[in-house]
Amino acid sequence: MEIRKPIWVRDAVAKMMEYKKRGETELVSIDECDGRFLSEPIIADHDVPPFNRSPYDGFALRSSDTENASRDNPQRLQVVDEIGAGQVSGKTVGPMEAIRIMTGAQIPGGADCVVMLELVNELKENGESFIEIKRVMKKWDNISFQGEDAKKGTPLIDKGVRINPGIKALLATFGYSKVPVAKKPLIGVLATGSELLGPEDDLVPGKIRNSNGYMIESQILRAGAQYKRYEQCADDLEKLRDTIMQATEECDAVITTGGVSVGDYDHLPEIYEQIGARLLFNKIAMRPGSVTSCAERDGKLLFGLSGNPSACYVGFELFAGPYIKYWLHSDRPYLRTIRGTLKSDFPKPNPFSRFVRSRILFEDGKVYAEPVGLDKSGVVTSLAWADCFIVLPGGTRGFQAGDHVDMMLLEDAEGSDKPWQEPRFSK
Amino acid sequence: MEIRKPIWVRDAVAKMMEYKKRGETELVSIDECDGRFLSEPIIADHDVPPFNRSPYDGFALRSSDTENASRDNPQRLQVVDEIGAGQVSGKTVGPMEAIRIMTGAQIPGGADCVVMLELVNELKENGESFIEIKRVMKKWDNISFQGEDAKKGTPLIDKGVRINPGIKALLATFGYSKVPVAKKPLIGVLATGSELLGPEDDLVPGKIRNSNGYMIESQILRAGAQYKRYEQCADDLEKLRDTIMQATEECDAVITTGGVSVGDYDHLPEIYEQIGARLLFNKIAMRPGSVTSCAERDGKLLFGLSGNPSACYVGFELFAGPYIKYWLHSDRPYLRTIRGTLKSDFPKPNPFSRFVRSRILFEDGKVYAEPVGLDKSGVVTSLAWADCFIVLPGGTRGFQAGDHVDMMLLEDAEGSDKPWQEPRFSK
Numbered sequence: 001m002e003i004r005k006p007i008w009v010r011d012a013v014a015k016m017m018e019y020k021k022r023g024e025t026e027l028v029s030i031d032e033c034d035g036r037f038l039s040e041p042i043i044a045d046h047d048v049p050p051f052n053r054s055p056y057d058g059f060a061l062r063s064s065d066t067e068n069a070s071r072d073n074p075q076r077l078q079v080v081d082e083i084g085a086g087q088v089s090g091k092t093v094g095p096m097e098a099i100r101i102m103t104g105a106q107i108p109g110g111a112d113c114v115v116m117l118e119l120v121n122e123l124k125e126n127g128e129s130f131i132e133i134k135r136v137m138k139k140w141d142n143i144s145f146q147g148e149d150a151k152k153g154t155p156l157i158d159k160g161v162r163i164n165p166g167i168k169a170l171l172a173t174f175g176y177s178k179v180p181v182a183k184k185p186l187i188g189v190l191a192t193g194s195e196l197l198g199p200e201d202d203l204v205p206g207k208i209r210n211s212n213g214y215m216i217e218s219q220i221l222r223a224g225a226q227y228k229r230y231e232q233c234a235d236d237l238e239k240l241r242d243t244i245m246q247a248t249e250e251c252d253a254v255i256t257t258g259g260v261s262v263g264d265y266d267h268l269p270e271i272y273e274q275i276g277a278r279l280l281f282n283k284i285a286m287r288p289g290s291v292t293s294c295a296e297r298d299g300k301l302l303f304g305l306s307g308n309p310s311a312c313y314v315g316f317e318l319f320a321g322p323y324i325k326y327w328l329h330s331d332r333p334y335l336r337t338i339r340g341t342l343k344s345d346f347p348k349p350n351p352f353s354r355f356v357r358s359r360i361l362f363e364d365g366k367v368y369a370e371p372v373g374l375d376k377s378g379v380v381t382s383l384a385w386a387d388c389f390i391v392l393p394g395g396t397r398g399f400q401a402g403d404h405v406d407m408m409l410l411e412d413a414e415g416s417d418k419p420w421q422e423p424r425f426s427k
Numbered sequence: 428m429e430i431r432k433p434i435w436v437r438d439a440v441a442k443m444m445e446y447k448k449r450g451e452t453e454l455v456s457i458d459e460c461d462g463r464f465l466s467e468p469i470i471a472d473h474d475v476p477p478f479n480r481s482p483y484d485g486f487a488l489r490s491s492d493t494e495n496a497s498r499d500n501p502q503r504l505q506v507v508d509e510i511g512a513g514q515v516s517g518k519t520v521g522p523m524e525a526i527r528i529m530t531g532a533q534i535p536g537g538a539d540c541v542v543m544l545e546l547v548n549e550l551k552e553n554g555e556s557f558i559e560i561k562r563v564m565k566k567w568d569n570i571s572f573q574g575e576d577a578k579k580g581t582p583l584i585d586k587g588v589r590i591n592p593g594i595k596a597l598l599a600t601f602g603y604s605k606v607p608v609a610k611k612p613l614i615g616v617l618a619t620g621s622e623l624l625g626p627e628d629d630l631v632p633g634k635i636r637n638s639n640g641y642m643i644e645s646q647i648l649r650a651g652a653q654y655k656r657y658e659q660c661a662d663d664l665e666k667l668r669d670t671i672m673q674a675t676e677e678c679d680a681v682i683t684t685g686g687v688s689v690g691d692y693d694h695l696p697e698i699y700e701q702i703g704a705r706l707l708f709n710k711i712a713m714r715p716g717s718v719t720s721c722a723e724r725d726g727k728l729l730f731g732l733s734g735n736p737s738a739c740y741v742g743f744e745l746f747a748g749p750y751i752k753y754w755l756h757s758d759r760p761y762l763r764t765i766r767g768t769l770k771s772d773f774p775k776p777n778p779f780s781r782f783v784r785s786r787i788l789f790e791d792g793k794v795y796a797e798p799v800g801l802d803k804s805g806v807v808t809s810l811a812w813a814d815c816f817i818v819l820p821g822g823t824r825g826f827q828a829g830d831h832v833d834m835m836l837l838e839d840a841e842g843s844d845k846p847w848q849e850p851r852f853s854k
Contacts, residue, residue, distance in 0.1 A: 030626055030641060034648050046630055048807050085620055088633040104734075106633045150807045157811055164838075165645035166810030169736060172641040173807075177627035195513025195531065199457055200604035203473055206515035206533045214457060214599040218592035221461050307531075309596060338789035362765035365794050365831055380475050380577045380600075383593030384584055387840070404792055411591075413814070413838060 004283035006290060009318065009353055013334075013419045015280045016294050016319055019301050020326045020333075021252075023182040030171055033163050036181040037224055037328035041155040042167070045174045047147035052107040055144050059120060060111035061098040063137040071134050074121070079129035083108065098131055107143055114142035160330030162224065162413055182328040187220050187320070188247030189213055190230040192240060193258040193307060198232075212257040212312045215383070216305070219316045220255075223324040241271045248275065248297055252327070255320055258307030268293065268304050277302055285352045285394055285422075289315045313383055314355045317410060318419075325415060332415035335389075335408040340367035342390065342405050344374070347398035353422045354394075357386035360407065369407050387411050393422050431710035433717060436745065436780055440761075440846045442707045443721050443746055446728050447753045448679075450609040457598055460590050463608040464651055464755035468582040469594070472601045474574035479534040482571050486547060487538035488525040490564040498561050501548070506556035510535065525558055534570055541569035587757030589651065589840055609755040614647050614747070615674030616640055617657045619667060620685040620734060625659075639684040639739045642810070643732070646743045647682075650751040668698045675702065675724055679754070682747055685734030695720065695731050704729055712779045712821055712849075716742045740810055741782045744837060745846075752842060759842035762816075762835040767794035769817070769832050771801070774825035780849045781821075784813035787834065796834050814838050820849050 007015075025039040054060065061077055069075040081091045082100040089099055093110030101107070101114060120131040150156065156174075157167055163179070171179055191213030199209055210232060220227045228251055230243050247254045256268065272279055277297035282304070284292050288311035293304035301323060305315040317335060325333030343361065348354075361368040369390045373382025391406040392399060399405060408420060434442075452466040481487065488504055496502040508518045509527040516526055520537030528534070528541060548559040577583065583601075584594055590606070598606055618640035626636055637659060647654045655678055657670050674681045683695065699706055699722045709720035709731070715738035720731035728750060732742040744762060752760030770788065775781075788795040796817045800809025818833040819826060826832060835847060 031644075034645050044807070050630055050635065051632065083633075086623070086634050104635070148803050150804060156808050163645075164811065165642045165649060165740070166808075166813060168645040169638040169642035170808065170811055172626045172638040173636050175626050175628075175630075175636060177625070193512055198604070199599045199602050201602075203477055203602075205478065206510075207513050208477065208531070209600050209602060211596040211599040215592045215596035217458075218461050218590075218595040222592060313592070339792045341792055362794060365766045365768055367789060367792050367794060376575050377577060380471075381583050381593075381597065384591065384597055386593060411838075411840060 004291070006283040006285040006352070007281050008422060008424060009284055009286050010419065010421045012281050012284045012292075012294070013318065013322070016301065016323065017326070019296055019299060020323060021299075022329055023185055023327045025180045026183045027178040028181055030168070030177055030179055033168065033171065033179040033181060035224070036163050036179070037330065038157065038159050038161050038163065038180065039182040039329045040180045041159050042157040042170055042174060042176070044150045044152055044154045044156055047152045048149040048173070049144050049146055051146050053144050054101045054103060054105055054107060054114045055142060056114060056116045057103050058101060058114045058116045058142065059098040059131055060093060060101045060108050060114050061137070062093055062095065062111060063113045063139045063141065065096050066133055066135065066137045069133050069136055074132040074134045076130050076132050079131060081108070112139045112143070113137045116142070158331070160328060160332070164413070184224065184226045185252040185324060185327045186250070187225050187227050187324070188230055188251035188254040189216050189220070189227050190243060190247060190254065190256045191232055191258055192256055193232075196232055196258070212305075212307065212309055215309065215313060216255055216257060216316055219313070219321070220324070223321050224328050225324045237267050237270065240267055241274050244271055244302070245275045248277075248300055248302065253301045253303065253320070253323065255303045255305060255316070257305045257312050272302070286314075287350070287352050287354045289318075289355070290352065292319065294319060309383060310357060313357070314389065317389070317408075318355075322419065330415060332417045334416040334419040335410065336412045336414055336416045337391070337406050337408050337420050338367060339404055340369040340407045342399055342401055342403045343368045343370040344401050345398070346371060346374075346390070346392065349398055350392045350394055350396045352394040354392040355408070356390040356392065357382050358388050358390045358407065359385055360388045360409070367407070369405055391420060395423075431718070433710040433712040433779070434708050435849060435851060436711055436713050437846065437848045439708050439711045439719075439721070440745065440749070443728065443750065444753070446723055446726060447750060448726075449756055450612055450754045452607045453610045454605040455608055457595070457604055457606055460595065460598065460606040460608060462651070463590050463606070464757065465584065465586050465588050465590065465607065466609040466756045467607045468586050469584040469597055469601060469603070471577045471579055471581045471583055474579050475576040475600070476571050476573055478573050480571050481528045481530060481532055481534060481541045482569055483541060483543045484530050485528060485541045485543045485569065486525040486558055487520060487528045487535050487541050488564070489520055489522065489538060490540045490566045490568065492523055493560055493562065493564045496560050496563055501559040501561045503557050503559050506558060508535070539566045539570075540564045543569070585758070587755060587759070591840070611651065611653045612679040612751060612754045613677070614652050614654050614751070615657055615678035615681040616643050616647070616654050617670060617674060617681065617683045618659050618685055619683055620659075623659055623685070639732075639734065639736055642736065642740060643682055643684060643743055646740070646748070647751070650748050651755050652751045664694050664697065667694055668701050671698055671729070672702045675704075675727055675729065680728045680730065680747070680750065682730045682732060682743070684732045684739050699729070713741075714777070714779050714781045716745075716782070717779065719746065721746060736810060737784060740784070741816065744816075745782075749846065757842060759844045761843040761846040762837065763839045763841055763843045764818070764833050764835050764847050765794060766831055767796040767834045769826055769828055769830045770795045770797040771828050772825070773798060773801075773817070773819065776825055777819045777821055777823045779821040781819040782835070783817040783819065784809045785815050785817045785834065786812055787815045787836070794834070796832055818847060
């Protein structure tokens with residue numbers, strides 16, 4: 001039996017990321033950009049506000065005309081025009097004149113302040129309109145200045161950020177009818193194992209349905225990439241090799257699941273060799289997922305994830321996920337790790353770093369981590385409910401409720417610029 | 428000028444939710460189910476494990492044959508078969524026999540325990556295989572029992588839950604090649620205002636580009652619904668009325684943005700009346716978004732959101748969002764509210780409940796809320812960065828850094844079964 005030498009999680013991540021790549025840019029319609037990743041920063045194409053504008057419904061006027069205004073000495077100004085939303089006045093405000101103005105409209109020439117609608121009396125006399133103002137206005141009162149929120153040319157949002165509703169609003173504001181986004185990497189997915197049935201198949205003795213393939217495909221979509229599914233291969237060396245070869249040619253990276261057990265039927269190491277892929281690692285000092293492997297061929301990565309669902313899930317999030325996020329131009333491609341308080345005991349010792357699928361809870365301003373699926377009946381649903389991993393470093397004994405632990409967030413848009421780094425200790 | 432009477436946020440939400448509806452079910456391929464919402468619970472269609480199986484690579488045998496095994500007295504058993512993944516043995520384990528078994532494979536007849544590969548010596552003699560075992564095994568050692576993780580017929584995941592990778596794995600496991608999901612509601616979107624340009628238009632004096640329409644469309648997609656965009660209407664009463672009428676007929680709900688200011692050009696109240704829609708409310712005791720309105724026509728809702736981007740965003744998340752989530756069969760359609768510590772001063776008093784766009788931070792196991800966009804240059808990007816609202820109840824003075832506040836999570840899959848409820852006080 002082949003002996004595999006486990007390496008640190010941190011070293012495995014670093015080896016893999018030596019082959020990181022940025023995806024090409026493609027322009028998509030703003031109507032198709034949701035959830036895509038910007039491949040260039042968003043730049044303001046104009047000042048915001050684009051012109052001096054009124055923050056209120058009111059009247060634009062010359063502050064000097066209100067110099068002597070008071071409760072006892074209201075100043076009467078003639079209203080000479082009215083500016084609706086989107087309109088511009090052709091008139092200039094002259095002495096003792098005012099122009100009615102809507103919120104957001106451009107301040108007319110001559111005016112240097114705006115008085116709010118509620119603070120004047122409006123009068124009609126002989127078909128003409130007037131206002132009476134009882135307070136002294138200062139120059140630039142109630143004017144939003146051109147460029148005060150953002151100057152033309154300012155980068156507003158970094159590349160590598162996933163487009164959300166607020167970002168889409170910025171794209172529309174700044175005229176991005178076409179949006180530069182990272183082309184999605186195409187990830188080949190191959191679930192190996194002769195015990196696997198499709199979801200449409202009836203169960204037969206000894207077999208189970210393939211769930212890892214579907215799970216990985218969903219993880220690929222969640223990470224922002226796209227997948228191509230390759231036919232489930234029976235454990236047939238030649239067919240498996242040809243399929244993996246084909247996937248490597250057709251895709252930007254390949255993920256296999258299963259067939260990487262320490263048992264008799266694992267062909268992956270052989271296949272890596274036969275197709276000329278260089279092994280980066282094939283054992284990691286972690287649980288679950290210690291038999292996760294990674295190889296490189298012509299600069300493309302092949303991820304060999306475990307056939308165990310939890311191990312497969314963890315392997316994807318620790319390795320394939322960051323690879324994809326970096327491809328999508330993120331400078332924060334790793335899972336964000338925060339601290340939280342353990343909700344229940346986790347008595348098992350951890351000879352290797354352990355990733356425990358868990359749920360994040362918030363109580364009274366504090367973060368708690370609740371392991372899911374520790375009891376047998378939770379095993380089935382634990383991946384469905386997990387939104388974080390608790391990370392227990394190797395070389396530690398069990399943990400008790402109340403202990404502080406690291407938590408890696410799975411459904412987080414922010415990410416991290418550094419991978420989780422376990423403390424090194426002698427194994 | 429029309430006088431509008433503000434109502435409590437809690438009452439506005441309750442009035443709107445009187446018209447809540449559940450969407451119909453549609454069956455989609457498992458390949459198309461990501462991000463959709465289950466309209467029925469997921470039920471285990473078989474026991475998990477589906478048969479008694481081995482958790483390890485090893486040998487299945489009869490525990491009684493190891494009764495006298497010890498370091499000094501190894502028992503030799505003959506290996507009579509080998510069960511690969513997905514295979515079933517036709518043989519029954521007899522006295523002093525063993526069958527080699529792979530992880531996950533079905534326990535053969537006759538055997539009542541499994542010994543791990545690493546714990547036996549394998550021998551070959553005259554072309555026959557044997558193992559030597561040096562320890563006493565107990566009945567049912569290392570057997571995963573049929574149904575111990577989940578019994579056939581058990582509901583595993585509630586309806587109304589968004590499908591994530593772990594849930595997709597369950598769907599595959601339980602044979603859901605077609606997945607019952609809620610049909611997405613179709614939401615009509617109408618950005619009103621003659622000052623609005625498209626993202627492809629060049630700026631012209633006095634006008635701005637329509638960003639609210641795109642933002643709302645993105646919020647609709649994020650909430651899990653689909654949209655239909657209606658042509659931007661200039662502030663032309665008849666055209667606006669006809670378009671809103673058409674949208675109400677064609678869609679499940681309608682959202683308008685803009686044209687709901689207290690200024691001169693607001694036609695919405697008139698239009699509601701002309702198309703026979705009953706006004707539920709048109710002013711809410713909150714900032715921003717006090718002029719959010721809602722009307723009902725033939726059981727369909729019309730949401731009138733403010734033209735101010737922040738107010739529009741908040742209005743969507745507080746009202747349209749929960750309406751959509753309920754439609755998608757969620758019993759937790761409201762935004763989840765947690766407690767956190769304010770990171771910076773918020774000195775403004777709050778005559779009405781205030782929703783401050785903010786970012787959630789985690790530090791040393793605690794949750795913090797950092798308002799975004801309080802400074803002028805942050806206004807433009809504040810919606811892009813917000814992942815929560817701080818909620819400051821009406822009738823409160825300013826808040827200081829260190830104060831504990833409510834935070835509503837915007838990018839959270841869990842939701843809440845109750846809306847945020849402000850304390851009532853006399854206005």
